[in-house]
Amino acid sequence: MVTTAQTGAIQVADGVFAFIQEGGATNGGFIVGDEGVVVIEGFMTKAVAQKMLGEIKRVTSKPIRFLVYTHFHGDHTFAGGNFLPAVVIGHKECREELLEKWAPWVERFSTNRPDDAAEFRALKPIPPEIIFNEKLTIHLGNKRVELLYFGRAHTRGDIFIHIARDRVVFAGDAVVNGRVPAFMDGYPSSWINVLEQLQALDFTTLVPGHGLLGSKQTAADLQGFIAELRRQTRQAHDAGRSEAEALSAVRLPLYASWPGMQNLAVPVQRMYMEWRGQL
């Protein structure tokens, strides 16, 4: 029985496991089919990747054949090398953004996490080697795993991993549960639209990029948050107010408990950039 407060490796369907970290750290998972294993996310540090490998070994001795990134961010890709020789798959824009922003991301993470800085600075990028635009299907014998792209959202290249028969979606950071997502590479209006398309899929379990296991409602909640923030910010924008003025006028009591609510400067900035035609 899955309870939403659980962390660690959680079996959400036959052969489908979510890997939920404590404290809102990066989530991922793995799918075990007749023909091998698909790992979702490369994670940030070797220690977390090793923990994930241990969880996989506890369940199966089948080989890890594919590593799928939901998007390029370092906490989802830095430790991808630990899963090789798996074939690395991601969206075309995930590959491009990973290579384009590699150096600043290594610096950002090294500054934020000095204890891991030596590990990060020694890394080489492991970008997706198989890329796609709209949709890619992996057949693992009895398991059919669909990788779907609906447009720009949390980054330029976020994908969803849908196991339709098991009604499970891995959402990466396009959906985080009960917290404000990172907006520094985000596209707010397109993101709202992507979340609309996501909710049209058939699923009951949603594995978010951060936070506890969720459902379709988790996607709806995040969509509601972005849409309401955008609505209020747009009003301020249209009244000729600055970003700072728009930010100080934001009132979102429904989401007051979400970590990240104390500082909405980056999402407001990205919204203004969109309206100035800078995104």
Ligand SMILES: [Zn+2]
């Ligand atoms: Zn991210």
